[in-house]
Each structure stands twice: as structure tokens, then as C-alpha cells.
Amino acid sequence: MSAANEQASRFDPGFAREFYALENGEYAKLCMQCGLCAVTCASREFMDLPPRKLFKLVQAGDKEAVLQSQTPWLCTSCMTCTVRCPRGIPIIDVMHGLKYFLIQQGSKAPVALMSKIFAENMLRRGRVFELALTNSFFLKAYGPVGAIPIALKMRSVGQPMLLKGRLPLKPPKKIKGLDQVHKIVKKATEVMKREGHQDGV
Amino acid sequence: MDKKIGFFICTGCGIGEALDVAALCKVATKEGKAPSCKQHPFLCGQEGLEFIKKDIAEGVNTVVIAGCSSRMNYDVFDFGPEVIVERINFREQVVWCHPANDEDTQMTAEDYIRMAMAKLKTLELPEPFVPEDVSKDVLVVGGGLTGLTAALEVAEAGYRAVLVEKESNLGGYTAAFYKQAPSRPPYTDLEPNEVPAKVQAVTDNPNIKVYTSAVVEKIEGGPGKFDVTIKTAGGSAGERVGAVILATGAKPFDPTPLENFGYGKYPDVITQAQMEELAAKGKITRPSDGKPVQRVAFIQCVGSRDKEHLPYCSAACCVESLKQAAYLKELNPEAQAYVFYKDLRATGKYEHFYKRLQDLGTVFVKGETSAIKIEQSGGQLVVQGEDVILREKVNLPVDLVVLANGMVPTTAGEENILNLAYRQGPELPILKYGFPDSHFICFPYETRRTGVYAAGSVRAPMHVPAAVEDATGAALKAIQVVESVSRGAAVHPRSGDLSFPEFFMQRCTQCKRCTEECPFGAINEDEKGNPLPEPTRCRRCGTCMGACPERIISFKNYSVPMIGNMAKAIEVPEEDEEKPRILVFACENDAIPALDMAGLQRMQYSNWVRIIPVRCLGSLNLVWIADAMSKGIDGVLLLGCKHGDDYQCHFVKGSELAGIRLSKVSETLDRLGLESERVQIQEVSIMDYDQIPGIIDRFAARLDELGPNPMKGF
Ligand code: SF4
Ligand code: SF4
Ligand code: SF4
Ligand code: SF4
Numbered sequence: 001m002s003a004a005n006e007q008a009s010r011f012d013p014g015f016a017r018e019f020y021a022l023e024n025g026e027y028a029k030l031c032m033q034c035g036l037c038a039v040t041c042a043s044r045e046f047m048d049l050p051p052r053k054l055f056k057l058v059q060a061g062d063k064e065a066v067l068q069s070q071t072p073w074l075c076t077s078c079m080t081c082t083v084r085c086p087r088g089i090p091i092i093d094v095m096h097g098l099k100y101f102l103i104q105q106g107s108k109a110p111v112a113l114m115s116k117i118f119a120e121n122m123l124r125r126g127r128v129f130e131l132a133l134t135n136s137f138f139l140k141a142y143g144p145v146g147a148i149p150i151a152l153k154m155r156s157v158g159q160p161m162l163l164k165g166r167l168p169l170k171p172p173k174k175i176k177g178l179d180q181v182h183k184i185v186k187k188a189t190e191v192m193k194r195e196g197h198q199d200g201v
Numbered sequence: 202m203d204k205k206i207g208f209f210i211c212t213g214c215g216i217g218e219a220l221d222v223a224a225l226c227k228v229a230t231k232e233g234k235a236p237s238c239k240q241h242p243f244l245c246g247q248e249g250l251e252f253i254k255k256d257i258a259e260g261v262n263t264v265v266i267a268g269c270s271s272r273m274n275y276d277v278f279d280f281g282p283e284v285i286v287e288r289i290n291f292r293e294q295v296v297w298c299h300p301a302n303d304e305d306t307q308m309t310a311e312d313y314i315r316m317a318m319a320k321l322k323t324l325e326l327p328e329p330f331v332p333e334d335v336s337k338d339v340l341v342v343g344g345g346l347t348g349l350t351a352a353l354e355v356a357e358a359g360y361r362a363v364l365v366e367k368e369s370n371l372g373g374y375t376a377a378f379y380k381q382a383p384s385r386p387p388y389t390d391l392e393p394n395e396v397p398a399k400v401q402a403v404t405d406n407p408n409i410k411v412y413t414s415a416v417v418e419k420i421e422g423g424p425g426k427f428d429v430t431i432k433t434a435g436g437s438a439g440e441r442v443g444a445v446i447l448a449t450g451a452k453p454f455d456p457t458p459l460e461n462f463g464y465g466k467y468p469d470v471i472t473q474a475q476m477e478e479l480a481a482k483g484k485i486t487r488p489s490d491g492k493p494v495q496r497v498a499f500i501q502c503v504g505s506r507d508k509e510h511l512p513y514c515s516a517a518c519c520v521e522s523l524k525q526a527a528y529l530k531e532l533n534p535e536a537q538a539y540v541f542y543k544d545l546r547a548t549g550k551y552e553h554f555y556k557r558l559q560d561l562g563t564v565f566v567k568g569e570t571s572a573i574k575i576e577q578s579g580g581q582l583v584v585q586g587e588d589v590i591l592r593e594k595v596n597l598p599v600d601l602v603v604l605a606n607g608m609v610p611t612t613a614g615e616e617n618i619l620n621l622a623y624r625q626g627p628e629l630p631i632l633k634y635g636f637p638d639s640h641f642i643c644f645p646y647e648t649r650r651t652g653v654y655a656a657g658s659v660r661a662p663m664h665v666p667a668a669v670e671d672a673t674g675a676a677l678k679a680i681q682v683v684e685s686v687s688r689g690a691a692v693h694p695r696s697g698d699l700s701f702p703e704f705f706m707q708r709c710t711q712c713k714r715c716t717e718e719c720p721f722g723a724i725n726e727d728e729k730g731n732p733l734p735e736p737t738r739c740r741r742c743g744t745c746m747g748a749c750p751e752r753i754i755s756f757k758n759y760s761v762p763m764i765g766n767m768a769k770a771i772e773v774p775e776e777d778e779e780k781p782r783i784l785v786f787a788c789e790n791d792a793i794p795a796l797d798m799a800g801l802q803r804m805q806y807s808n809w810v811r812i813i814p815v816r817c818l819g820s821l822n823l824v825w826i827a828d829a830m831s832k833g834i835d836g837v838l839l840l841g842c843k844h845g846d847d848y849q850c851h852f853v854k855g856s857e858l859a860g861i862r863l864s865k866v867s868e869t870l871d872r873l874g875l876e877s878e879r880v881q882i883q884e885v886s887i888m889d890y891d892q893i894p895g896i897i898d899r900f901a902a903r904l905d906e907l908g909p910n911p912m913k914g915f
Contacts, residue, residue: 011539011564011597020562029559033567033590056590059564087556 015063023097027089031055037081037091043074051081051091072098073111110141123185126175130167134158202326204285207261208235209253211244211268216291219301220310225267228311233318235265245274257284265317267291267310270797285326289313290812293800298894299808305780309808312771316811319770325757327700329689330736335425337683338363339676340442342417342618343611345373346665347657348448349399350672351679355446356408358680363440364403365431369414371400373450375665379480382524384666388553391527412438420445421622423723423737424652425686443683444652446675447629447637449618451608451658454504454511462503462604463575469582470575470602473518476525485532487601494536494600497529498584501542502570505607513634515607517664519546522605523558530561538563539597541570541586566595575602610635610659621650625722629655633846636661642849644693646675649853651692651721651738652682691741694790694851695816701736702745705753715745715754720819720854742852743820747862752822759820764813765828771811773833776909781835783901785812786821790851791887792840798890806894807901810838817841818882819855823866826880830870833913836904838897839863839882849886856884876907 020026031052038050049057049071057065075095082091103112114137121133138147151158161167175181208229210222217240226238239256241249244266253264263285266278271288278286291310299306339355341348344366352362370376373396380391403409412431415438419430424444431438453474456464463470468489471479479485485494499522505515519542526538540563547555559565566588573586584597611618612628613635620627629637630649637655640647645661646654656675657668682692691698704715711730723738724745746754752761774780787793793814799806815821818841829837841856843849850856860882867877883896 010595011566016562026560029562030556032555032559053590060588060591 010060010062012061015061015066016058018063019058019066019098022101024090024093025058025097025101027091027094028055028058030087030089031059032087034086036084036086040080040084041075042078042080043076047071047074051075051095055089055094066098067102067105067107070109070111071095072102073109073115113137113141123182125172126178126181127172129171131169132171202262202285204263204321205261206235206263206265206321207253207256208233208238208265209244209267210238210240210291211242211249211266212240213243213245214269214292214296215301216268216296217242219296219306220291221302221307224307225310225314228314229265229318233314235318244268245277250277253278254280263287263321265289265321267314267317269293270793270800272794272797283326285321285324287317287321287324289317290797293797294812297800297803298806300805303808305808308772308780309811312811315770315772316767316813319766320763322766323760323763327698327757329699330701331687331689332426332737334441335683335687336427336441336443337361337680337687338440338442339444339446339679339683340365340417340420340427340429340440341446341448343373343448343450343657343659344368344371344400344403344411344413345448345450345657346375346396346399347450347659347668347672348373348446349396349403350669351446351448351656351676352403352409353399353406354673354676355679356406358676360408360680360683362409363412363429363442364409365412365415365417367414367416367449371403371411371413372396374453374474376400377474377477377481379477380524380528381665382520382551383554384669388550389557391524391531410440417618417620419620419622423735424682424692425737427652443686444654444679445619446672446679447612447619447648447653447655447659448657448672448675449611449659451610451662452614454515454607454609456503456604456606459503459510459571461572461574462500462602463577464604467575467577467582467602469577469600470604472604472606473521473525476603480525480528480532483532485529485536485601492600493533494529495533496537496539496597496599497526497601497603498597498599499526499538499540499603499605500570500573500575500584501540501545501605503604503606505605506543507571511607511609511634513607513662514546516546516662516667517658518605518607520551520554520664522603523547523551523554523563525603526558526563527554527561530563539566539584539599540564541566541568541573541584543567543570568595608658608662610637612637612659619653621653621722622725623650623722624716624725625719629653638853640851640853642847643851646671646678647693649721651723651740652679652686654678686737691739695741698741700741700756700758701739702734702741702743702754702756704732704734705755706731708751708753710751712750714748714750718748718819718854718858719745720852740852742817742855743815744817744852744855744858747820747822748858749822752824759816761822761824764815764822764825767813768825768829768834769832771832771834773913776913781809781901781904781909782833783807783810783836783838783897783904784829784834785810785838785840785897786815786818786825787812787840788818788842788850788856788885789814789816791842791849792885794887795840795885795890795893798887799893802890804891804894806897809835809901810897817850817852817855818859819850819852821859821862823862826866830873830875830879830910831912833910835907835910836879836881836900838900839880840885840896841882843884843886875910875912878903879907879910 035052038052049069054071072095077092117137122128222240229235229238241252243249265287267289269292270290295310338361341352341364352364355362376396378394381394383390415431415433418432421428427442429440469487504510529536529538568587568589576583581598586595588595617627632638638649639645648655654675656671685692716724716732721740723735725733727733773782826837844857863882870877
């Protein structure tokens, strides 16, 4: 009986229901495990779970496995799976919904952090300042001490980029009409709030 | 009939350019003794037809047309029932598959003229056999969904149906269904059970005579005149009908022997039928304590797809479980359904229904369901199995378990259903697993008893809409047979053929070959062992003709001497001319179309071959091989259909019987000092046309190695 109790939550609709309530989350119900998305996905080899498995775990109510998965962060929104899914599941939209949910939950995933820093960095000048981006990402993700070995490991990439001028030391100029971009973002944030979402970025 | 022959050669379609037509005309008139030989550049055109009709008006009653295959323009070259039409295939089987203006090609065409003229010597117009007092009524055995539908279809088409049901009420297995799976777009919503309405419609229909609590005690006769004895509660009744539809359906598989499911041990483990009964009460409660259920497990493939029990897929249980899971949710939105399956076979339009069930939040667990164990402890049922997608064990506590138990055809049981007074046994021959034989590839409802059609889940496992479709198809088949018999015509595959086998009884030795080999049970026997042919049961395959060692069975337009004469008409060149001859006997149903298609594709093959179409390889009489061999033909190739469990032979057993006969001829050939390899049989389906040149050329090459037939010139 104890084994049964442990498993009682396995196929419990609890988490599955929570997931289906996310934006586009209910599409995960329809996955029939054909695996076409998995064989199609360009980032599949970097994913811990193919979309197929992720949806199965949603259906099985495995909250922990779903929330810890890197899959939504590695999805590049390339659309390949979405056009091929025979069940017509808009897989990238489900991934977006999940990503948003994870950010709301305060996800500690490095990619989640990267997304946040990227947005902040980009909104400052309307352009990305790569050096600041990498620095703040390493510092925030790994702490001042942890960042050193990582930075050293990345030297072979960073040094040539510096030498070729691909990683400027000076920040780029602000783009023209930056205030317009800010206006757009502000408006989008307002719309999201009105629809019951919290801050989008 | 005194034949007045008109011989016509069409020079269209490249025939005129490839052959010396004037020389061919000489063969027709000099050797073939045709009174005249006329040519026309476009015989199938209006002008060409007038050209032929002019001669018919002047008294010609036998028209020989050398042009395209007899499979083409057969309606164009139909000059009414009084005119014999003989076609010579110069197009597909001569000029399109052999080089133009070539000596050997010309010789091929000449031989075909000789063969046709030899054929005409014994060929007569058939006189149809029309029995007296033909009945066009249709007996339907079984009053379930299929039987009800069949009876209604028969009645709606204007015929009378006689329905015999064993139980006291009509409706059968599906009558008690709480709901029906979707049968209409968008294929997502449950539908009310249509069976009660059908029962009412049948009861109200003046064209349907219903016998309940009744069984068929005996069926004598044949299509058009089956005499049926029906045993009723009060006594017995007689009916004369023209055709029979077997619609006795299937029985649910009893899961008791599968102890791992705990059926019979735990009251809350039930079958699909029991689930219908529970739902019919409007609220699904546990049989054990009457409490409402929240979590229900559906276990698929119980007994089905299991070598030890039912090796086949029962086809309906997946959709039935989906249906039950759907109404579980409808009756109690809080309930949760779990479907344990091996493969979810919700085929075709049911994909939409499956998707709907997923949308309802049903949990599907894939795994080997036969390994599932149901246990109960402390009043809690637990399903133990494995989820092969998650690769983990499952231990799921549930309130109720529904076993998707498969179906067993009623024909698999011990008891007789039809009680046919046929020499070959009282019931339909079985193909596999207790299902009656049917030509499932091309003619699903056809059984090996002409005029008796199997439909619904007795024929093959199927779900509701498929059974309705089956019933409709079988009803149409039944109508077709009664109409054909009333004209003396055959049903498929020789639909409309008016010929039938005649027996020259004085020379019959009562060897029983014909009665045993007829694939359709068309020949009964009298007390002395004489064959008693029932022409309306006959499919005109000629298997009996091929089987008869006395060669006393023949059709007006197809006989042992007729084909023998054709073989003997082939001109066999002297040994030193190095022009071997190969005789091909090709089945008209598949091999001939394949040969035509090879020609159509302009595939080239050896022009040593001469082709004789046969109704079925089953009609092959061994004397033809002896005729050919003694004439000096170097080899004989038999092209027929695939046999075995997945046979494609239109006459079921014909090609197989030819193979058996051939094994005997090999011994004889060996004894005569002729290599048995000179006679070969090959299976060819209509799709195999691309292999025709390979088959023929390989055989020709092998004969070349063997050297000429030593009987040449004798
Ligand atoms: S392609 Fe679609 S249905 Fe198939 S596994 Fe992926 S998400 Fe599921
Ligand atoms: S229909 Fe489904 S449950 Fe029934 S035997 Fe086939 S696969 Fe198994
Ligand atoms: S073997 Fe064929 S032709 Fe002969 S009686 Fe039977 S069905 Fe008719
Ligand atoms: S397959 Fe045969 S038996 Fe069938 S129709 Fe062809 S040769 Fe005959």
C-alpha cells in the first residue's frame, strides 16, 4: 500500500491542471507521444527532455521534473516542431507559457537569468553591450569567486574576440529613438498587467 | 449453332505498322478457314463498328476481332446475346511487348489466329440455367445491430427480409449500450444508442418478417431457392429465400481465466458490458458497496492480441473504452479515467474522439497490459503495471477497473448456426480464429458458400460504424445474387456469366474429385455417390472441370477439349530452327491483367511465349500439359494468384489446387524422361506486372539450358 500511496500523486491531476491553466498550457494535454517533435528539434541534443517527454511528465503530474527541465530555456523558437506536430500543438507557444511561468516562480535556471539580464542590458541603450552582458551574467550566476574559473575557461573564446574587435571595451552608442522603444515596452507591460500578468521582464 | 464467322483485324494502335497484316489474313482464311478476313484502321470507332455490324446484318454470327485485349472495349464490341465475339490480343500481348516487323513477332500473331480458330470449333453460346420459383427474399440470421441494419437495407431496397433471432428480444449485444461512440462529424460527441430505434423500425416494417426465440434448423438448396426450416418456440416454420446474411456477431471474451486481472475475484473489476449496465442507471457506482466512483482504470487488450487467447485485435474495445471514459466524465466531472493500453487503436475518424478524450484530461498509460496485475488490499484496488514511456512501475489506486475484453466470433463455438445441407459441411468454412472465410482483400462479404454473406463482427472484429457498413454491403450483395440467379447469371468475380458446368454423367466414376474440390460447395452427392450439381451455387471457376480425371465436366464456352485444341494449334518449329515454344496458362483475374499492363508499359519479353487465358488456375486440367508436351512445346508456365492464408485467388482455392495437381504431373514428367522443371507455376498479382518480363525471360533462359523438348517432331 505504501508504494501505492507514493504513486497516488503520480498521475494525479493536480499539477497537470495547474499547467493546463498556463497560457497555451492546455495544449500539452493533446500530446500523443509520437515523438516527431523530438526527432525534429534543432536543439534536441542539448535538452535534458525532448518536448515529447516534457509533455508526458506534465500529463503524469511530475511537477519537479517539469520545473527543473532546461528544455523551455533551450527552445530557440525555430518553429520546426510546431509545423510538424501531427496534433497541431503550437509547441513554441507552450514553451513560452512555461518560461514565463518559470520566471514568475523565480527560476534559478542560468538561462532564465540570462534572459533577464539580456533584456535589461538591451533596454539601456537599445543595443547590447556584450562585455557588460557577460560580466554581469557571470557575476550574478556564479558569484565573484565562482566567476573566475568560468571566465578563465572561456578565455579561448573571449581573447580572440577582443583582439578582433568583436567584444568592444567601450559601450555602444544609444540608438536613435530609444524613448520610442521604452514606450513600446511600457505599453506591452501595461497590456500584460491588464490581462492579469505580473511584470513581463 | 451454325457459326458464320466474320474475321476482322484492327490495324490501329500500331498493329498495322508492326505486323504483316496481309500475311496474317492468309493464315486466317487458308489455315483457319475463315470465310473472309477484313482489316480496318480503327475498329472500335463508329465507322469500324458499322463495318462489323454490316457483316452481322448479312448473317455473320461469330465475330473474331484481332486487336486490343478483351479487357478493353468489351462493351464496344458487344453485339448482343446472339453473337459470339472472340478477341485476339494483338496489341497488349503481341506488338506492344515484342519487336515490330520481326519474324518471331509475326509468328506469334499467326499462332494466336490459329488458336482462336481452334477455340471456335467447340465454343457455343451459353444457355442460362434459370431455376423455377426463384425467391428474392433475404434471410438474415441474427437480430443485433448488423442483422437489424441488413434487414432494413434489404426492405428499403424493396425486397422482403426474414429475420431470425435466437433471443426473445431483438437488439443483440449493443442493445444495452448506454451511449454510442461518435459516428458523425465532428466525431467528438457521444451519441444516443441507435439500436432501440432500429429494433422499432424493423418491428414496424411490413417487409420484414421477424422470428424471435428461433434458430435455423436447416438450409437446403442454393441461391434463389434456399429452403429454410426455422425452429421456433412453438414449433417450426418454413421460408423460401434467395440469399442468406449471417449476422450472428461475436460474444464477449470471458476474462475469468486471466487471473492477474482478478475478474470474478474482486467485484469492482468488471467487463465493458457490465460498465454499460452501470452507466445505464445514470450514475456509476461500485458493484461492491454502491459508492460513487472517482478513479476508474480501463485495461485494454484483455484477451486480445495475446497468442494464448485471442491472437487478433478485437478492433472495437479501444473506442468503447474511450466512450466509457467520456461518459464517466459526463456523469461525474470530477471523475478521473486512466486508460492502460498497448497501442491505442482508435483508427480513422476516431482520432478526433481520442483527441477529445485527451482534452478531457484522461490519462493514458502505455505498456504491456497483459502483464498488469490487479490487487486489492484494505478495500483498495490497485493497478500494478508499467509505463513504458516514463520507464517506471505504476501502482495506481482506483475505485473501479473496467476490462476491455475482446470478442469471439459466434462461428468459433461448437454449435451450428446455419445447418446448410451441403456435402461440404453444415457451416461456412473457417479461415482463421473461428472467423468464416471471406475474400477479405477484394470481396469481404463473400463467403465460400455462394449467396451466403457474412457481415459484422462474425466476419471480422469491428466496431459499430463498420458493422453498419458491413450490413449494408452484405444486403446489396444479397440483392445482387437474387437478381443474378433470376437471370441465370453468375455473381462475382464472373458477374453476369451465363455459362455453367455440365456433367456427362454416363462416364462418371464417382471419384468425388469434383465434389471435394469445388471451393464453393456447389456439388452435392446422391446416395450412390453421383455428383449432384447445384448450378445456382456455382461461381463458374471451372475447378471441377480441372479436377475431373474423366474430363466429363464442361461449359458451353469453356471446356477441356477447347483449351486442348488451342494448345495443339500452336505451330511448333523443328528442333534445328532453334525457336522454342513456351505455353503460358494465365489466370484471367490477375495474371492476364498483369500481362496486359506489362504490354501497356511497353515492357519487352521473349516472343517464344503463347498465352492462353484460363478462368482460374483451378480449372487447369493436366491433360493440357500432356497435350502441350506431346506436341513438342518446350515448357509450360502457369501464372495464378497467391494462395495460403492471405490468398488472393478469386476462387479461394483454385490456385492452390493447381499447385497440388502440378506436384503430381512432375512425377509423371520425370518418369517420361522430361525434366519436371519444364512445367512451372508462379504467383502473380495484378500489381506484379513489372515482374512479368523477368519471370518469362528467366523461364525461357532455363528452357534454353535444358535444350529442346525431345518429343518435338513425333
Ligand atoms: S510532435 Fe506533437 S504529438 Fe508528437 S510528441 Fe511532439 S508534441 Fe506530442
Ligand atoms: S481494439 Fe484496442 S483494446 Fe481492443 S484488442 Fe485492439 S488494441 Fe486491444
Ligand atoms: S468448381 Fe467452380 S465451376 Fe465447378 S461447380 Fe464448383 S463453383 Fe462451379
Ligand atoms: S488466382 Fe487463381 S484461382 Fe484465383 S483466380 Fe487466379 S488462378 Fe484462379
